Amino acid sequence: MNTPKPVPSRPYAWVSTIAIVWGGELFSVLTSSIVQMGLIWHIAAQGGSAGTITLASMAGFLPLALIGPFAGVIVDRHPITATLIGSDLFIAAISLVVAMAALLGHAPVWLIMASLFLRAIGSSLHTPAFNALTPMVAPAEQLGRLSGIAQCVQSLGYIAGYAMAAVLYPIFGLGVMALIDVVGALVASLAVWMTRLTTYVRPVSTTATDSEGLSVAVGRMLSETRDGFRVLRADSGLFALLICGFAFSLVISPVSALFPVMCLDHFNSGTSGAATAEVAFSAGMLVSSLVIGATGGFRRRVVSVELATVTYGVATLIAGSAAPSMFPAFLASAVVMGFSSPLYSAPQIALIQERIAPEYLGRVFGLYGSLMAWALPLGTAVSSLFVDSVGATVWFMGSGVAILALAVTMVLIPSIRAIDDGDRHA
Known part of the structure; x- marks a missing residue:
């Protein structure tokens, strides 16, 4: 079903609306990044082992992976x-609890773990x-x-x-740091409230009612x-x-995780080199996002995705083939990898927004987020079984070959090649 957008009271009113909402989002991403790093560092400062920090990272991803599809409903x-x-x-309430506990001098590891998990639930919505x-x-x-x-907004927020x-x-x-995040969440909420947006809401008859039992509501x-999966599955491309x-x-998730290993063990560039490589990757992402934002990217989304896949591969x-003396070549490769990432992800998101009807967007984006959230732990788990025996450089080269093979596979799938020619929901 097609649902018309709210009619603006003046031309280009949507620009000011987007600017206000995204301005609040930039501030929120900035403060969330601050407290997210603070939570991890607090665990490390409390004597947390590498296993504990890994569990903390898992707590931050599990809600999105597990309840993402239902959050979309x-x-x-x-x-x-x-x-x-x-x-x-x-999320602001969770940060406030952490702030009060930390300021009172009692912020145990279990509280930090719980806050990471609960914050991730908020993010999954x-x-x-x-x-x-x-x-x-x-x-x-x-x-x-x-x-x-x-x-670009998200990259700037994360980097800063x-x-x-x-x-x-x-x-x-x-x-x-947690109090700063409370302020960030309040600013983002105020920005959304200021727009007075009227967006699509499904008819009440299709939603659960208060009189239904728990089993009926869950069903x-x-x-x-x-229904959301069927709508997504129906669009074969x-x-x-x-x-x-x-x-x-x-x-690519294990490749990103192995950046420090490559810098420290293969190139012997030290922690400063590892930090430089991360900055190089982030800089590539930021430049790519700016280019897409300024130009709109390729007219055919599939060209952008294919180019990004080949370039990243x-x-x-x-990067994996570079000799220990060729650290500058590794840094250049990191910039290119970072540049390729938005070229891949931005068209994907735009295609979902264009091709899925408004009443299903939440569920489809929930499914999309859940699917992508599982890629990080699964990819890292697989790499951990083999990378010690084959080495990081071989893993990089093998990953490059695998990505190029994926690019060939996408070219051979007719529905992907024709995705820009298909009908859109509106």
């Missing part, structure tokens, strides 16, 4: 603005709602450009947040999740592309 049932504000305020909001406000022809700008966290934690500690939620996207993420292969 909630997004589709309720006004997106209410979901965005509600999830931000929920916020992320699909945020992605579903844009196509309900902006014209379809602007979605590619806006997807690039969104990635991590840098600020390194300064704030030694001076002020976790308590102040209805499962049924609505399946988009479905195939997302499966390929999962395979792509599965391969070649760069990974070169």
Whole structure:
């Protein structure tokens, strides 16, 4: 079913709406990055082992992986603005509890673990709602450009947040960092509230009612999740592309995790070299996001995805082939890998926004987020079984070959080749 967008009271009113919401989002991503690093460093400062820190990382991803599809049902049932504000305020409440505990001098590891898990629940609602909001406000022809700008906003927030966290934690500690995050969530909520947006809400008759029992409500939620999957599966090109996207993420996640190993063990560049490589990758991402935001990217989304896959594969292969004396070549490869990432992910998000009807966007983005969230632990787990025996350089080269093979596979799938020619929901 096609649902018209709210009619703006003046031309280009959507620009100011997007600017206000994304301005709040930039501030929220910045403060969330600050406290996220603070939480991990606090665990390390409390004597947490590598296993404990790994568990903390798992706590931050499990909600998105496990409840992402069901969170999408909630997004589709309720006004997106209410979901965005509600999830931000929920995260703010968690940060406030952590701040109070830290300022009182009692923030045990179990509390930090619980806060990471609960914050991730809030994010599992916020992320699909945020992605579903844009196509309900902006014209379809602007979605590619806006997807690039969104990635730029997030990249800026992450880069600046991590840098600020390194300064704030030694001076002020976790308590102040958590309070900053409370302010960030409140700013983001205020930004959404200021827009007074009216977005699509499914008819009440299709949602659960208060009179239904728990089993009926759960059954209805499962049924609505399946509806979202059926809508996604019905678009053969988009479905195939997302499966390929999962395979792509599965391969590149261990590569990203092995950056420090390559820098420290193969190139002997020390921790400064490892930090430089991460900055190089982030810089590539930021430049790519800016280019997509400025130009809208390739007119045919599939060209962008294919180019990104080939480029990432070649760069990974070169990085693994570089001799210990060729650290600059590794840094150049890191820039190219970073540049390729938005070229791949931004068109994927734009295609979902263009091709999925508004009443299913939350569920489809929930499924998409859950699928991609599983790629990180699965890819890292597989690599951990073999990387010690084959070495990081061989793993890099093998990953490069695998990515190039994936690029060939995508070319051979007719529905992916024709994805830009298919009908859109509106």
